[in-house]
Amino acid sequence: MSLAAGQHRFFATCARGTEGALRREIAALRIAGARGDMGGVWFEGPLEMGLAVCLHARVAMRVLLEVGRFVANDADSLYTGARAVDWKNWMTSRTTLSVSADVSDVPALRHSGFAALKVKDAVVDALRDALGARPDVNPRNPDVAIRLHVQKSEARLFLDLAGEPLHRRGYRVAMTEAPLKESLAAAVLSLGRVDHDLAFVDPMCGSGTLAIEHALAARRIAPGLSRRFGFQRWPIAKSDVVRRAWDRLIAAARADVLPRAPAPIVCSERFSAAVETARKNAAAAGVERDLTFEVADVREISPRWPAGNLVTNPPYGERLMGEGTSTGGAPSSPGPRPGQDERASSSYSGRTRAVASGSRPARAPDGGTSLPPTRAPALRPDGSPAWDAATRDAHVQELKLLGLYRGMSEAFERFRGWGIVVLSGNPLWTDEMRRRPAISHRLFNGALEIRLLRYDIPPDGGGRLPSPSDEGRRSRSPGRGAPRR
Ligand SMILES: C[S@@+](CC[C@H](N)C(=O)[O-])C[C@H]1O[C@@H](n2cnc3c(N)ncnc32)[C@H](O)[C@@H]1O
Numbered sequence: 125m126s127l128a129a130g131q132h133r134f135f136a137t138c139a140r141g142t143e144g145a146l147r148r149e150i151a152a153l154r155i156a157g158a159r160g161d162m163g164g165v166w167f168e169g170p171l172e173m174g175l176a177v178c179l180h181a182r183v184a185m186r187v188l189l190e191v192g193r194f195v196a197n198d199a200d201s202l203y204t205g206a207r208a209v210d211w212k213n214w215m216t217s218r219t220t221l222s223v224s225a226d227v228s229d230v231p232a233l234r235h236s237g238f239a240a241l242k243v244k245d246a247v248v249d250a251l252r253d254a255l256g257a258r259p260d261v262n263p264r265n266p267d268v269a270i271r272l273h274v275q276k277s278e279a280r281l282f283l284d285l286a287g288e289p290l291h292r293r294g295y296r297v298a299m300t301e302a303p304l305k306e307s308l309a310a311a312v313l314s315l316g317r318v319d320h321d322l323a324f325v326d327p328m329c330g331s332g333t334l335a336i337e338h339a340l341a342a343r344r345i346a347p348g349l350s351r352r353f354g355f356q357r358w359p360i361a362k363s364d365v366v367r368r369a370w371d372r373l374i375a376a377a378r379a380d381v382l383p384r385a386p387a388p389i390v391c392s393e394r395f396s397a398a399v400e401t402a403r404k405n406a407a408a409a410g411v412e413r414d415l416t417f418e419v420a421d422v423r424e425i426s427p428r429w430p431a432g433n434l435v436t437n438p439p440y441g442e443r444l445m446g447e448g449t450s451t452g453g454a455p456s457s458p459g460p461r462p463g464q465d466e467r468a469s470s471s472y473s474g475r476t477r478a479v480a481s482g483s484r485p486a487r488a489p490d491g492g493t494s495l496p497p498t499r500a501p502a503l504r505p506d507g508s509p510a511w512d513a514a515t516r517d518a519h520v521q522e523l524k525l526l527g528l529y530r531g532m533s534e535a536f537e538r539f540r541g542w543g544i545v546v547l548s549g550n551p552l553w554t555d556e557m558r559r560r561p562a563i564s565h566r567l568f569n570g571a572l573e574i575r576l577l578r579y580d581i582p583p584d585g586g587g588r589l590p591s592p593s594d595e596g597r598r599s600r601s602p603g604r605g606a607p608r609r
Pocket residue numbers: 300302303304305327328329330331332333334392393394395398420421422423437438439440444445446453528
């Protein structure tokens with residue numbers, strides 16, 4: 125049996141917390157037995173399955189092909205195990221390569237860089253012995269990217285089929301501050317159970333990622349249709365078997381595309397420059413005609429259809445308010461991708477710790493915001509608050525966020541019969557929405573813990589929880605218990 129047709133083991137990686145969404149995508153490609161693990165999904169099959177996942181998976185970041193698995197307690201056993209892999213299956217002496225490593229829990233292999241160097245030596249030595257010439261290393265733009273993963277003495281070697289990570293679909297031609305990664309946006313849509321046949325609104329669209337990903341999925345446009353992949357530079361990609369398999373996959377993906385999205389998609393924002401960014405990106409993605417672009421404040425929006433999904437990713441820190449930056453919310457030029465706001469004024473992981481230790485965020489006695497919601501200042505000996513500049517700024521920031529969140533939650537109440545999906549990085553939002561979410565899902569944007577929340581607003585608008593100020597009043601009035609949220 126040819127190498128391409130033989131059985132292989134793959135690991136598709138994704139953001140932590142989105143593994144379930146990725147497993148569903150892989151199952152939808154008729155790949156049986158996919159198994160979720162932390163940060164990704166394992167599956168097995170011929171090489172063509174790996175190519176199909178590269179082309180179709182919206183939530184995946186990379187697709188890795190396992191080429192070796194062995195015990196590595198130290199540098200020598202790592203070298204020996206790596207050298208035993210039949211590298212000439214995947215490379216010639218003219219193939220350039222890179223090795224990256226991620227090593228944990230092995231005392232004799234503390235440095236990932238050193239482990240990567242050992243593997244590089246093993247690969248180069250093995251190929252020189254087999255082919256009489258050694259391949260070159262190209263750390264920036266290799267033909268074959270090798271990845272080493274070692275945990276508790278178990279070493280695994282993978283080849284990266286994707287090359288450029290899969291979230292880089294090729295349509296992001298312009299950026300606003302802190303755009304969502306395309307793969308995370310796709311996971312939000314999947315985990316939030318967003319229906320392609322219903323109207324879709326993102327009222328805080330930034331660079332438009334959620335609306336564009338929704339349009340691509342609704343029109344069944346495979347996310348990898350307009351880009352190239354790492355495996356296309358592998359020697360095996362020139363073989364008839366792989367070429368035919370890839371042509372088949374591309375032809376089927378093209379045939380599946382719908383000419384128009386089945387329902388309206390609205391992309392709006394407070395900043396006109398951001399709306400222009402979204403328009404440019406949508407045009408590059410080939411879905412501009414499916415989207416309507418508007419400049420609007422989220423606090424003033426109302427539904428135009430009896431049912432639909434409002435899906436959004438509000439700011440959760442100072443940078444995302446369009447403040448404290450030279451752009452004031454305007455687009456920035458493409459360049460290094462910032463992670464989303466790591467300077468959020470309070471965070472879900474912080475809240476988890478606060479709740480675990482029994483403390484609650486400080487609130488003014490009337491439930492309002494006349495005290496800092498999460499950071500009370502230290503007190504001077506005379507009892508007056510000792511504000512330092514950083515605490516005061518954080519306080520002002522939180523008050524602004526609270527004002528925005530309160531306005532958003534009032535606006536969202538007008539969307540009766542709609543599903544509201546919010547990717548939130550700040551627990552203040554959870555309080556301000558004043559509804560029990562139908563879905564509350566913990567996930568991670570890099571190291572930052574965030575929440576995907578779906579609220580179903582009933583057609584009669586019922587079921588809203590008391591506001592913090594009602595709660596404060598009730599708890600102070602004798603004989604009435606305050607309902608807990
Ligand atoms: C976290 S960003 C959204 C990023 C977006 N999901 C993306 O992928 O580019 C939040 C967006 O909300 C916008 N925004 C802030 N306040 C707003 C308001 N009152 N009305 C509408 N949009 C607002 C900001 O300009 C920013 O673009």
